[in-house]
Amino acid sequence: xxxxxxxxxxxxxxxxxxxxxxxxxxxxxxxxxxxxxxxxxxxxxxxxxxxxxxxxxxxxxxxxxxxxxxxxxxxxxxxxxxxxxxxxxxxxxxxxxxxxxxxxxx
Numbered sequence: 001x002x003x004x005x006x007x008x009x010x011x012x013x014x015x016x017x018x019x020x021x022x023x024x025x026x027x028x029x030x031x032x033x034x035x036x037x038x039x040x041x042x043x044x045x046x047x048x049x050x051x052x053x054x055x056x057x058x059x060x061x062x063x064x065x066x067x068x069x070x071x072x073x074x075x076x077x078x079x080x081x082x083x084x085x086x087x088x089x090x091x092x093x094x095x096x097x098x099x100x101x102x103x104x105x106x
Contacts (some may be wrong), residue, residue, distance in 0.1 A: 002095035009082055012056035018049050022077065025059060025098055031075035
């Protein structure tokens with residue numbers, strides 16, 4: 001994980017609404033309308049938060065057809081395990097240095 005990925009993760013979990021989304025999805029996948037109802041938020045706002053979580057690799061979305069043929073967008077948690085400590089930050093900085101050295105060598 002480089003610093004950009006670490007910052008994306010921290011930014012994604014750094015909002016109360018996104019913590020609530022993660023909490024709801026911890027019980028299993030949900031389609032967007034159901035998740036919006038449970039959280040009491042609009043679907044456009046929910047999609048904004050889900051996009052941030054998806055970019056950080058915390059959730060995964062996929063389309064499925066309901067029994068009546070409607071397309072439903074489902075989201076579920078992706079497996080993740082991030083520890084925030086000095087070693088994590090130093091490892092991210094080392095990854096950045098490797099990327100920079102590779103770019104310079106190209």
